[in-house]
Amino acid sequence: MFTLTGKTAVVTGGGSGIGKAISQVFARQGAEVHILELQEENAREAIAAIEAAGGKAVAHSCDVSQQEQVRAVFARLGQVHILVNNAGVAHIGNVETTTGQDLDRIYQVNVKGAFHCLQAAVEKMKGQGGAILNLASIAAHVGLLDRFAYSMSKGAIHAMTLSVAKDYLAHKIRCNSISPARVHTPFVDGFLAKSYPGQEEEMFEKLSKTQPIGRMGKPEEVAALALFLCSDEAGFITGCDYPIDGGFITLNN
Template sequence: MFNLQHKTALITGGGSGIGKAIAELFAAQGAHVFILELSQANADDTVKAIESKGGKATAFAVNVADQEQLKTAAAAIQKITGRLDILVNSAGISHIGKLETTSAEDMDRIFQVNIKGVYNAMYAVVPHMKQQGGGVVLNVASVASGLGLVDRFAYSMSKGAVVSMTLSVAKDYIKDNIRCNCISPARVHTAFVDNFLAKNYPGQETEMFEKLSKTQPIGRMGKPDEVASLALYLCSDEAAFVTGSDYPIDGGFIRLNT
């Protein structure tokens, strides 16, 4: 089950965090993984990790905010492999702040990456999927898309847009055999969390880590590998009947918090 042999998977933000975990798992399941990443060094690190375990991966230095870069990359990958089977939009950035502490520059930065980046990648890849007779798109949203989280004004806005784009693409391309879903993680323990705590709570990292962990009823943060496992299912042939849905992976955050 969940065999991705002979499939081509494009993963934005595959150089770190959730995107890296997804890339490594997809490669382990047989896909040729293409890492579309702003940082060439991070992309190369993921490729090395995959190749060290016998997987197949290729790095592309791409700014998801630049549509032409993504179109060029998609065309190049299609020429290499002949197919674009899977697109995972994992690239994203965060911003801490409410309305009054979110500048126009902050809003533009979030928009360019979290919203336009997802749009750009789908705009570049979906026509190839349509031409070849189908494909799978998976977008990484967040529990913030449907909840009021403190100091997440711009970030929540952007993830709400990701969910809306997911539903639109699923509806518009269902007859083209293109499935489109999204996943909405709660807090996942990545380097971003560690850096955030070190910057904002120096000397209190352990205490604050525990506090943030317990906001999930399950009592801990998620692991990138756990999110990757859900992504694998949704992008596999076993999920052929699944489209147009948002899947929380949140340790009970949405339904069980009181």
Template sequence: MLACFTVRIVFRLDGKTAVVTGAGSGIGLAISSTFARNGAHVFALDRDLKAASDTVEGIRAAGGTASALECDVALADSVEAAFARIDSDRNASRVDILVNNAGIAHIGTVENTPEEDFDRIYSVNVKGIFLCSRAAVRRMLASGGGVILNLASIASLIGLTDRFAYSMSKGAVLTMTRSIAVDYVKRGIRCNCICPARVHTPFVDGYLRTTYPGREAEMFKQLSDYQPLGRMGTPEEVAALALYLCSDEASFITGQAYPIDGGVLAF
């Protein structure tokens, strides 16, 4: 006699509202598109409203639903205004998911990092997560819970050459993740982070053009070869992991850091 199996469609976000910061390009764009494709209504937040609007246009063209909002995560007033607009949007009965993706990079050691650069890294990569998480947690507590996912880095787990300020900020992302997870584990809020190695985004291409004019192909190969698998990750691969961690299938996971690193940490 044949057994009967119930086929379950997994990793869906139907009926959920997801807020994604830094949604205008790269990993944020991929996460926004992936979440929308799997049923979420996405609020795409970015300091560049045109970039956020382009993300939303692509989502809608593919049959998803999304809204674009201008937001500088480093500014408390900007964050509060964005979340107030989410509150008043007819598509958002609650905030189910927050993805803290917005961030900036920096190259330098403790000796040659200007104070103003250090402060800017802190304001975006650390304070930005604080401000957005605070706004989301208040709303999640009022509606019965939710999920926060932070974009950290392998720099939060190992030392990277010439990444002093950046590593500082991503180390803070990791510890903020665990702190939120511990504080709200009994109140229905999960919090995890993803720790990528190098991911091929427009930022990488721009960095190579600016820093190594005429040597872009050579340096691209060098950056790719840093990962034992021999290539950089893709935004879509990070987005797939984000989808899982924000789905109900990951409901037993909180306070964890997930490397997606092409084997860097294994060698």
């Protein structure tokens, strides 16, 4: 089950964290994975790990906020069967402390970056069908403290997921999203080191406990859900969002 043999998958931000885990499991299940990554060193490390495990992957240096770069990458590809819109950036601040420049930066990467890839992938998939998975967030569904711009962008991801799913039913293109809570990635470690020097362990424990299940998620757990949603076994699923949040949305009361 859940084989991706013979399929080409594009994963944005596939060089680290959740994107890396998705790239690795897709390759392990037989897909040829194309990683679109701004950080070239991360991409090289991800490719090396995939190839060492016997998988096939190609890295493309790409800033998804730049439409011409995205189109250039997709133009070099043949068929595209799967797109995972994972690339994104974070921001901390409320409506007063968020500047126009902050909002533009989040919008350019998280919203327009996803739009650019959606547009390019749909053009490739229209004649054959395909599966699209967008990484949203619990921030698209509940109010989070000091996440004004980030929540805006993930709410947009959720709405775009529904729109694409509806518009391309006749083309057999499925589009779903995943909404993770906190997932333990190198980004989290870097954030804690920068924001809470000397208090990393204490803050890690505190953030872990915001999930009712008592811990952060693992990138591999998100990747397993992504694999299912992009596989043929999920062929009856489209226009859905899947929280993977340790009970954050429904049990934090």
